[in-house]
Structures are given as C-alpha cells and as structure tokens.
Amino acid sequence: MSVESGGSAPARSIDRASPVPYYYQLREMLRDEILAGVWPPGAQLPAEAEICKRFGVSRTTVRQALAELLNEGLIRKEKGRGSFVAEPKIRERLVERLTGFYEDMVAQGLQPSTRVLDQRVVEAPRSVALMLEVQPGTDLIRIERLRMVNGEPIQVVVTYIPYSLCPRLVEDDLETQSLYALLEGRYGLRIARGRRIIEAVAATDKEAQLLGVPRGAPLVFLKSVSYLTDGRPVEYYEAKHRGDRSRFEVELIRVASAPSADGTIPPCSELPRAWGIRIGTQGQE
Secondary structure, X not given: OOOOOOOOOOOOOOOOOOOOOHHHHHHHHHHHHHHOOOOOXXXXXXXXXXXXXXXXXXXXXXXXXXXXXXXXOOEEEEOOOEEEEOOOOEEEEOOOOOOOHHHHHHHOOOOEEEEEEEEEEEEOOHXXXXXXXXXXXXXXXXXXXXXXXXXXXXEEEEEEEEHHHOHHHXXXXXXXXXXXXXXXXXXXXXXXXXXXXXXXXXXXXXXXHHHOOOOXXXXXXXXXXXXXXXXXXXXXXXXXXXOOOEEEEOOOOOOOOOOXXXXXXXXXXXXXHHHOOOOOOOOOO
C-alpha cells in the first residue's frame, strides 16, 4: 500500500489468534495511522480491494472498519471516489469558561474571520424579548454573521443585543474584532456568566448555501444568553455550526449540595420558560 503524503505505514498485521474481531483490529490500525499522520487530513485512503490485500481480510471486514471510522468522524466518504481523512474538528468550550468564537479560535492557533450578513436595529420579537428580559418591540441590535476558520465556513450566528446598552454598536466594524472584546473594552459591558443549550437540526437551503454543505446536513444548534455582572441579560444568540467540523467540550464539576429539611437534594435551577425546556430530577444520581 503506497503512501502518497505522509510517513511510511508501520508493518502491522491482523492477529488471527486474538479473540478481538478482525474489523476492530483493522479499525484500530487504520485509526493509529491516521492519528500518526501517515494519512494526513484530505488524503485519500487506499481502495477497499487494496486494504483487503494488505491485511488479508474480506471486503465485509474492511467496510465495517471504515464505517466505524466514518462514525467516529476520522474519515469522510465521497460518492464514486472513496474514503478520505477528515479535517480535524474545530473545538469550542461550553462550560469551562465563557469565551467568544474569536477568542476560542485564536487560543487554538487558528485564524478566525467573519463576514457580516446583516447589522441593524430591529424591534424585539416576543421570543427574543423573553430571553433578554425586555418588552416585545424594544429596540435591539441584530447582527447576523458567517464565521470562518482558516477561510472555511463553520457557523452562522444571529446575535441580539439591547440597543440602549450600546447604541453605536450598530455602526461598529464586526468583521475584524471580537464582539466580546468590543463590548467590554469600548462600552464597559463586562460579561460575567452565560447559559447555553445545544441541540441538533438540519440545514435549511440558506444555511446550506452559506456553510457549503448539502441541504438537510446535520448542524449543531447552540442558543445562548450572556449576563452582565449585575445580572442583566446583555446578549442572546442562535448559532448553527457545521456538524462535520465542530466539537464541543464540557467540563463538569461535582458540587456537594446540602439536603433540604425532608432529606432530599434540591434540584438545580430551571432555565427560563422561553427556552422551551424543563429540567427534571427523576433518575438523577
């Protein structure tokens, strides 16, 4: 098996005396080669027949191993062309610390860029007004942006900020600077905490065109409210991330709770009703 762009493939073979299934052994060997850089991002893997010949396994075994790598996100398939090593997913943090997209990407040594699609003052729709704790019809600054990493579209995000907090923001250049840095540095709005929920959705025609994915492709849908130090909501956004290029990391911390008078542990606080979600306690440990 030739290696066109990468190091030499290590001499490994299927252990036929092992109780471990052949497809699993093959998956691990191919996975190790990908992670070691033998097959760099974008490189095409050998044809199924070539992998069968190299490892002495059936095509069914090869297909099962490749399917596992596909589900793991390490490879992608192109119809009529074969399997390719997938680009590494972009990491973003959900809980560990409250940062913006720009800050997250720079911290990873990546080059973020932004194209502003819309930036204007609008009247608050009822659903957004509930999130920002303002009256429906209140003036908000609506900002729609296409976010990119190293020139590749990654997310479409729509942000709402109360106009009264920073009227001049509607005129600021948001393509060359971090929104969070601007809010804190120019307007003195220090973001202290946030609440986020995450779900999966399918790409609409518009989202597919902007993100360069097929219509109906899986997207990660993130909703977030950010709060100032005095507890006032300052920002609500809805971001849709490419599912094939995004990965979110969450750090969980166990906090001891004091039992109530009846001996039960009080549940965590519920999200605002506008989220459309209620937190249950059944089955929690």
